[in-house]
Amino acid sequence: MANQCDIAQHPDSQGQSAAIQIVGVIGSGQMGHGIAQVMAHKGGLQVIVQDVNDQALEKAAAGIEKSLEKFVSKDLLTPVQKTEVLSRIRFERTLEALKDADLVVEAIVENEAIKKDVFQNLDALLRPAAILASNTSSISITRLASATQRPAQVIGMHFMNPVPLMKLVEIIRGAQTSDATYALIADLSARLDKTSVVSRDFPGFISNRVLMPLINEAIFTVYEGIGSAEDIDTVMKLGMNHPMGPLTLADFIGLDTCLAIMNVLHDGFQDPRFRPCPLLKQYVDAGYLGRKSGRGFFSYR
Missing domain, CATH: 1.10.1040.10 (N-(1-d-carboxylethyl)-l-norvaline Dehydrogenase; domain 2)
Known part of the structure; x- marks a missing residue:
């Protein structure tokens, strides 16, 4: 058991992705709260889950707690480690709560106009170095990036459902996504104990x-x-x-x-x-x- 959470206990040992310490997740549905869980558990990161719906946030918190308890019941996590993971996640209603995030992963409804609006607002809010990622399963990353002034720092990070159990992350590079942004996200995916593949930015990806x-x-x-x-x-x-x-x-x-x-x-x-x-x-x-x-x-x- 001593080594099972080493990856969460020593985030600074994880190469380039050590530059990412605070992650925002927009959307607290099944995908959003699953992403938040793996970021806090496997990544050892501070996570802020944002949603405008109080009931949805409460449901997400309960879902994460229940999922982690399953890991405890299978001796994959100790009760103390579970408490530590939960302590790294907080739930907020406003976008402003994400202003210090190094990475924000959007996991909301599969609607391009709504996603673009979120990206535009995040672009005005976040520090210049922050990365914007979308968990979209089909929408063009290049078009989402066009809503921002930082297209080189916009990328697709498509997790599979259920996120805590599925090993794959599909990384999508938009037309202007930089090599540095891709390297950070690929490194982070490995830090989360995921296998990543890279897709070109075409409808539906791979x-x-x-x-x-x-x-x-x-x-x-x-x-x-x-x-x-x-x-x-x-x-x-x-x-x-x-x-x-x-x-x-x-x-x-x-x-x-x-x-x-x-x-x-x-x-x-x-x-x-x-x-x-x-x-x-x-x-x-x-x-x-x-x-x-x-x-x-x-x-x-």
């Missing part, structure tokens, strides 16, 4: 350029009556050795997020093969968003 058309095609297979949701997922799990069927995964991601990404792919490439399935649109219109709403392709009530 992960969702491949994954979302697969999910969309599975939805078309339901829409056209070829098979039930259960049978489609069973084929992919038992026939293709996928750990989770594409429709279960869509429900886990959120069908509204899947639709937003498919729209980005379709608009970005102007290619009919990325056309969102009408059934996906209908489910989102009906409020069937997956796990978070209690119903998607499967019921979670």
Whole structure:
């Protein structure tokens, strides 16, 4: 047990990323609070989670505590270490609380206009040396950077869900992202015990350029009556050795997020093969968003 939190106890030993000591996370949803947890736990960093919704912040705090308790129950963390991790995270409602951050990771709704507005406000608030990162799963980093006066310090840092368990970080370099910014974020990813890959700034990057058309095609297979949701997922799990069927995964991601990404792919490439399935649109219109709403392709009530 003595060595399990060494990475958190000695942040200054982690190479270039030691320059990053205070991290802001905007958005306290499932991705946001997961990012905050790994930054505080594996990175040993001071973390400020910002959200305008008090209830969302309370839910995030409870989610982090519950997740860390699972690590304790598996003897991957001691109760004392859990308390230390929690002491490094604070929750705030205003952007001004992030003004001293070395890095801010945005993890809000997958909407370009809203993200740009946040980046513009952060650009005016943060120190000139601070880095702006987005956890976007599909939106152009180059366009987000255009809302700032520091495009060389804007980068994509796309974590996978659930963040504390998934090993991958997809790093996206915008057209003007500097080598120095990339090096800091790649080093930080290693410090967080993640494996990073680098993607060029094209719609969907690597992960969702491949994954979302697969999910969309599975939805078309339901829409056209070829098979039930259960049978489609069973084929992919038992026939293709996928750990989770594409429709279960869509429900886990959120069908509204899947639709937003498919729209980005379709608009970005102007290619009919990325056309969102009408059934996906209908489910989102009906409020069937997956796990978070209690119903998607499967019921979670």
